Amino acid sequence: MTARTASIAAPTALGVRASWPALAALGAGLVHLAVAASAPVVLTVVLVALGIAEIGWALTVLRAGRVMAVRSTLAVAASSSAVWVAIAFTLGATGIADPADSVPLLPLAAATLFTFYIAVEMARVTRSGKTATAATGTGGRLIVGLVIGAAIVAAVATPALAATDAGKLAHPHGEHGFVAPGHQH
Numbered sequence: 062m063t064a065r066t067a068s069i070a071a072p073t074a075l076g077v078r079a080s081w082p083a084l085a086a087l088g089a090g091l092v093h094l095a096v097a098a099s100a101p102v103v104l105t106v107v108l109v110a111l112g113i114a115e116i117g118w119a120l121t122v123l124r125a126g127r128v129m130a131v132r133s134t135l136a137v138a139a140s141s142s143a144v145w146v147a148i149a150f151t152l153g154a155t156g157i158a159d160p161a162d163s164v165p166l167l168p169l170a171a172a173t174l175f176t177f178y179i180a181v182e183m184a185r186v187t188r189s190g191k192t193a194t195a196a197t198g199t200g201g202r203l204i205v206g207l208v209i210g211a212a213i214v215a216a217v218a219t220p221a222l223a224a225t226d227a228g229k230l231a232h233p234h235g236e237h238g239f240v241a242p243g244h245q246h
Contacts, residue, residue, distance in 0.1 A: 077202060077203055077205075077206030077207065077210075079127070079128055079182075079186075080122070080123065080206070080207060080210060081178075081182070081206075081210040081213075082122070082128065082134075082178065082179045082182040082183065083118070083119040083120075083122040083123050083128075084119070084207075084210045084211055084213075084214045085175040085176075085178050085179050085214060086115040086116070086118055086119035086122075086175070086179055087115070087116060087119045087120075087214065088171070088172075088175050088214040088215075088217060088218040088221075089112075089115050089141075089172045089175035089176050089179070090111075090112040090113070090114075090115030090116035090119065091112070091116070091218060091222065092112075092168050092169070092171055092172040092175070092218060092221045092222060092225070093108045093109075093111050093112035093115065093172055094108070094109060094112035094113075094116075095168065095221075095222050095225040095227045095228065096108055096164075096165060096168050096169060096172070096225050097109045097112060098225065098226060098227045099225070099226035099227065100164070101152055101157060101158040103148055103152065103157075104145065104148050104149060104152065104158075104164070107144060107145065107148055108145065111137075111141055111144075111145075114137065115176075118130065118134060128182075128183070128186055131183050131186050131187055132183075132187060134179065134183050135180055135183035135184055135187060138176040138177070138179040138180035138183060139176075139180040141172075141173075141176045142169075142172075142173040142176060142177070145164065145169060146164075149164040165224055165225055165226070167220065167221055167224040168221040168222070168224050168225045170221075171217050171218060171220070171221030172221065174217060175214075175217070175218075
């Protein structure tokens with residue numbers, strides 16, 4: 062068995078853990094895009110750009126099997142929340158928009174949690190000097206690690222997405238739009 066085969070057959074905990082920032086970036090990107098749908102124009106532009114960048118980075122990391130652009134990702138993740146807060150309160154101070162109406166707190170708090178986690182992980186990678194590799198292979202630890210990471214992201218992102226205007230206006234699942242006569246439940 063070659064060294065490459067061994068690393069694929071039994072991924073390390075570091076490899077699985079390195080995929081979690083990518084999963085967090087997917088969650089943050091989805092939340093930023095959902096909030097952007099009803100935000101004032103200036104904030105929409107920033108949130109859409111941020112959401113696309115987060116999702117693009119996440120897909121690139123998962124595809125490449127390693128964390129990429131660590132310092133840039135650290136800078137963006139560490140500053141993203143400060144940027145949306147500054148824009149929201151600038152809009153409020155200038156009378157263009159009320160921050161309470163244009164910035165839903167729960168969704169952006171969830172996105173901030175995701176980006177804070179990404180920043181911490183990128184700082185850890187930068188400090189250690191090692192290039193972290195994302196999960197690769199088909200080992201049981203890989204599957205368990207990815208399922209745990211995806212479950213955590215889903216547990217945070219789902220209520221955040223539901224609390225956006227897009228989530229509030231979504232058609233409820235499990236309800237019938239048309240009930241035939243004689244079939245009331």
